[in-house]
Amino acid sequence: xxxxxxxxxxxxxxxxxxxxxxxxxxxxxxxxxxxxxxxxxxxxxxxxxxxxxxxxxxxxxxxxxxxxxxxxxxxxxxxxxxxxxxxxxxxxxxxxxxxxxxxxxxxxxxxxxxxxxxxxxxxxxxxxxxxxxxxxxxxxxxxxxxxxxxxxxxxxxxxxxxxxxxxxxxxxxxxxxxxxxxxxxxxxxxxxxxxxxxxxxxxxxxxxxxxxxxxxxxxxxxxxxxxxxxxxxxxxxxxxxxxxxxxxxxxxxxxx
Numbered sequence: 001x002x003x004x005x006x007x008x009x010x011x012x013x014x015x016x017x018x019x020x021x022x023x024x025x026x027x028x029x030x031x032x033x034x035x036x037x038x039x040x041x042x043x044x045x046x047x048x049x050x051x052x053x054x055x056x057x058x059x060x061x062x063x064x065x066x067x068x069x070x071x072x073x074x075x076x077x078x079x080x081x082x083x084x085x086x087x088x089x090x091x092x093x094x095x096x097x098x099x100x101x102x103x104x105x106x107x108x109x110x111x112x113x114x115x116x117x118x119x120x121x122x123x124x125x126x127x128x129x130x131x132x133x134x135x136x137x138x139x140x141x142x143x144x145x146x147x148x149x150x151x152x153x154x155x156x157x158x159x160x161x162x163x164x165x166x167x168x169x170x171x172x173x174x175x176x177x178x179x180x181x182x183x184x185x186x187x188x189x190x191x192x193x194x195x196x197x198x199x200x201x202x203x204x205x206x207x208x209x210x211x212x213x214x215x216x217x218x219x220x221x222x223x224x225x226x227x228x229x230x231x232x233x234x235x236x237x238x239x240x241x242x243x244x245x246x247x248x249x250x251x252x253x254x255x256x
Contacts, residue, residue, distance in 0.1 A: 002133040017099025021091035031072030038068035056216030119163040172244040186223040
């Protein structure tokens with residue numbers, strides 16, 4: 001099923017790219033590209049600005065994304081005026097190729113989302129076809145793209161963690177000694193707050209207002225900004241966490 005969706009999306013994006021041409025297609029993506037680049041480039045130091053940090057976890061990156069999108073929109077309008085009215089064949093072919101490549105990335109994101117959603121809904125069973133296609137797209141295509149490759153590999157690591165059984169994840173966290181996070185005062189404050197537990201349960205059920213309230217909760221902000229919490233989290237890389245999950249899976253399956 002996932003492969004059928006890929007073929008349909010690739011055909012649609014390829015046809016659109018051929019119709020618009022590579023130049024116009026790229027220009028239409030400019031706001032998204034600039035918004036993502038600006039967030040990646042200055043997202044971390046921008047969050048450290050006190051005037052923005054106090055309004056919640058979402059607003060600082062939202063400001064950067066909006067700024068990048070606005071700049072990209074202005075460049076899009078200016079660029080369109082400078083493009084020739086006639087679209088040449090080479091431009092159309094380039095647009096078709098660009099559309100197909102973009103469709104692969106879009107389907108990959110969709111597969112990751114479907115797999116995580118299916119795992120959450122069905123007790124971590126996951127969606128087999130979507131997970132396999134996501135893995136193939138990552139290994140064959142995405143991981144070879146500079147900058148994008150490291151990000152896609154990180155997403156696949158997170159996918160493997162999120163679709164593991166609860167028992168496997170728990171054993172992996174114990175092996176990594178993550179229990180020491182309970183010694184961080186800000187963690188205990190968050191865990192002992194009944195209103196936060198209620199908000200987390202509501203957010204897990206899809207409540208957008210609960211997510212907004214959580215991201216600007218003073219206790220959550222204090223936890224995220226805690227030096228002890230950051231040191232504990234930074235002690236292990238994502239690769240080490242994934243490796244612990246894989247080891248736990250092998251132990252649960254009785255493999256050597």
